[in-house]
Amino acid sequence: MFTPKAMAHTGPPETITVERDRHVLMIGLNRPDKRNAFNRVLLADLSRAYALLESDPELRCGVLFAHGEHFTSGLDLVDVAPVIAAGASPYPDDGRDPWRLDGDWTTPIVAAAQGRVLTLGIELLLAADIRVAAPDTRFSQLEVRRGIYPFGGATLRFPREAGWGNAMRWILSGEEFDATEAHRIGLIQEISDDPVQRALAIARTIADKAAPLGVGTILASAHRARRDGDEAAIAQLGPDVVRLFRSVDGIEGVQSFIQRRDAHFTGH
Numbered sequence: 001m002f003t004p005k006a007m008a009h010t011g012p013p014e015t016i017t018v019e020r021d022r023h024v025l026m027i028g029l030n031r032p033d034k035r036n037a038f039n040r041v042l043l044a045d046l047s048r049a050y051a052l053l054e055s056d057p058e059l060r061c062g063v064l065f066a067h068g069e070h071f072t073s074g075l076d077l078v079d080v081a082p083v084i085a086a087g088a089s090p091y092p093d094d095g096r097d098p099w100r101l102d103g104d105w106t107t108p109i110v111a112a113a114q115g116r117v118l119t120l121g122i123e124l125l126l127a128a129d130i131r132v133a134a135p136d137t138r139f140s141q142l143e144v145r146r147g148i149y150p151f152g153g154a155t156l157r158f159p160r161e162a163g164w165g166n167a168m169r170w171i172l173s174g175e176e177f178d179a180t181e182a183h184r185i186g187l188i189q190e191i192s193d194d195p196v197q198r199a200l201a202i203a204r205t206i207a208d209k210a211a212p213l214g215v216g217t218i219l220a221s222a223h224r225a226r227r228d229g230d231e232a233a234i235a236q237l238g239p240d241v242v243r244l245f246r247s248v249d250g251i252e253g254v255q256s257f258i259q260r261r262d263a264h265f266t267g268h
Contacts, residue, residue: 054105
């Protein structure tokens with residue numbers, strides 16, 4: 001179990017909890033009285049939490065979850081719309097884009113959802129690497145019903161994850177769908193009665209059992225294939241595997257196989 005702590009910042013209220021669970025960083029959306037709607041403070045705090053996850057070498061996986069009944073009701077339009085309409089970035093200079101549209105990422109994220117998951121909430125899940133949701137979770141990509149369109153990555157990732165027809169069925173209509181449908185189309189990978197603990201279990205497996213250099217190289221290879229094409233990714237496979245076999249963790253992995261024991265990876 002973990003005990004979430006508020007992330008320090010200069011403005012009230014505390015909108016994010018951050019807690020380390022060994023090599024896992026637990027990141028909790030913490031505006032439950034507002035259904036975790038994203039105002040400017042929450043956007044900035046989440047941005048800094050994601051920057052911490054990606055920059056700290058001791059962190060090997062992240063878990064994104066939400067306090068309260070709902071994952072998120074989406075964007076707090078009254079607070080944030082003027083900033084976006086002016087073309088300004090809602091993220092601080094020391095943060096990263098939580099929707100991970102600002103370059104490649106090397107630290108995986110497991111997301112856990114419950115209650116309502118609206119608009120940018122779906123895009124947060126799509127930006128994560130593995131997604132778990134409670135059985136009663138409800139989803140809606142309803143931007144078209146507000147006169148705008150998804151701008152957090154859904155137009156890129158939803159068709160790729162779910163297939164064109166499945167994605168357009170929900171993006172174009174803005175209608176609500178349930179966890180069973182989300183699982184069917186690949187938006188989530190598992191349905192769990194306790195999605196946070198299930199996400200944490202997955203994250204602990206990645207952090208404790210998988211070699212950090214191997215995990216980072218897997219993500220880099222997948223990003224390269226998507227961005228530059230299969231040939232570019234294939235060209236890097238050989239150099240990557242040589243580098244990993246020569247690493248401290250690669251040598252440890254071979255020794256653990258020979259000695260029939262669990263490997264103890266250090267990230268070197």
